[in-house]
Amino acid sequence: MKAFLIAFGVAIVLAGATGAQAYHRFWANCNYDAPTFMTTMTRDAAQSYANAARYEGYQWGGGCWNYDDADSYPYDVPGDPSAHGEGGDCSGLTFKTWRESTDDWRDGRYYWRALRNVHGPYTAGDFKNGLGAPNHIVAKSTAGVMDAFASSTHIGMIFTRSLYGGDQIVEAKCEACGTNIFYRTYRSDPSYGGVARWGWTG
């Protein structure tokens, strides 16, 4: 009995410690459900999807958030995917908003819900180069709503154009920035190119 009690105490402390760490990692709340295959994908539904990720934080290499309008772990170490915090990164947010497949040869439409933890196979630079069957390069001057501007290090989607010639961009820019809509001038920035998703249905 003495051995049982000692071993039980040690085990529950260790399991509790592991559990506490998991509790403090947002990914413990995420799931790995299959996406819903869709026949439709409209630009305004994409606006709503990305808009709802605002305030939910940024996680380098991440792609999982809830809708409580707060970043659960706002001070994760930047650039560390093992932080397992809330939010997508720039390419993860774009991948989920654009309903892409984890297989880069598929160009169908896959609806990933917010708590589904998926980043997708593309970096910002991959998007910039139009890699993957669903993606292609477009002229920046004609890029429209929910197309995107991508550099080798970042991608943001066009929420809408604006009067002064810049764009309202919905993006997961950095750990300190979180995910939000910012006014940007990527359209005329030579480090950015235009990129878009094939297959919008409205």
Place this chain on the structure above:
Amino acid sequence: MRRPRIRSLAGGAAGIVVGVIGGIALTSISAAGWPKPAVSGLDAVHVPPLLTRPGGPVTLRFAIVCAPRDDGEPCDGSGSIYVRAGQSGPFRQLELSRGEDSSDGRYFVELPSELASARDGFSYYAVLRDRTSGATMTLPAGGEAAPQRSFPLRDVTEVALGVHVFGHERAPDERVVAAPWGSDVGEVGLAGSRELGFGGPSSFDVASDGTVAVLDQVNTRIQRWSRAGVKATSVDVSGGLADFALETDGTMDVLEPPNRTSPAPVLRSFRGDGTQRWAQRLSDRTWAKLAAGPSGPTVQQQPSEQWLPVAERGAALGRAAQAGRGRPGRQFANGREVLVERVGPGELRLAELAGNAVVRSWRITSATPLGEVQLAELHGNRLVVVTKTYTDTDDRTDYLVLVLDRSGIPAGFAVESLEWAESAPLARFRLAGSSLYRLGSTPVGLFVDRFELEVSR
């Protein structure tokens, strides 16, 4: 050492198993207590047709943005427009139709010709609904007190720029600031990394005596370069890419972007010694540009696409008060406003407004794509405009400085685009007296150049 007995080993193993199961169970109970998702609010997108071509049809388009539906389909929305001919009088209600395409806004109304072609333009606001949640919103938020105002471009001065020839940029007349990256006084902070991109000082302004003030937000300070030297003043800012404006009484305004802990943009007003006077949340969710207006700081905001004053005579205005004072253009000391509308790949429409009447207007077309308008300010009887031009094919960019009068462009030149580190979006140029100042950066550091506008070349 005594060898363990079988009973002890079995008891220990059972203890480990039960303990691990217990720990996992406790963890599961903790995780189950996570906050439940909230429903995100209603939002909208609308780009107002600020300056219309007389006689042409006008279609007002809106995107309604709501909490994502579980079936992945767009919002079930609806809306009404309250519109009138001219800039005063009662509004008339029109219902929005729901279209098949959402590229430019799914919800639309084609204005009847008596409104679209009214001599003094038209004014309007929208009330939009998400039928699923029942939420409604008014756009612009000021409603009938501060509606969208649209004006016809009559007697417009047409300017055709043609194809821009790169490689003929004008050299500055003077480099007034050259600061290496660093944290000592006279140096400026650099944030970021090669992998994530770099951000340097995000904005600057120039006092009437030529003192250049740089928002060195990475080092949480404002540095002022004058003939007497460099002076640094600490300010309590978040470090994000903020805009900055100096008021004539020495007040320093810093317009902060949303960040991980403050999801809404905030304007902070600092005294000359760096102590904060007040901080005020903006009326809208997004900002494009901060400027010192005749009565205080004013901000071009979205989704209203209006210039909203954030303070008057030193006192902050609440969000409703800002919205109720929205105007289509930036206001200047003489009471005039300048309206800016970039249209399509290469068209720029500009107008000077007195009250609600257009005094002068310009329509500029370019065969090379135009980017953002960095600056559009009255300078005597002329309008100084700085816009960016770029190519889609080989990533070339220049700034175009256009000095406009009724005859067109009596003076204009190109300025090289030197932007190694990111700044606030429309904070690259400032006009002070007859000098145009440009903020730029290289891998070595930051600089501010001066271009004299009164020189004929």
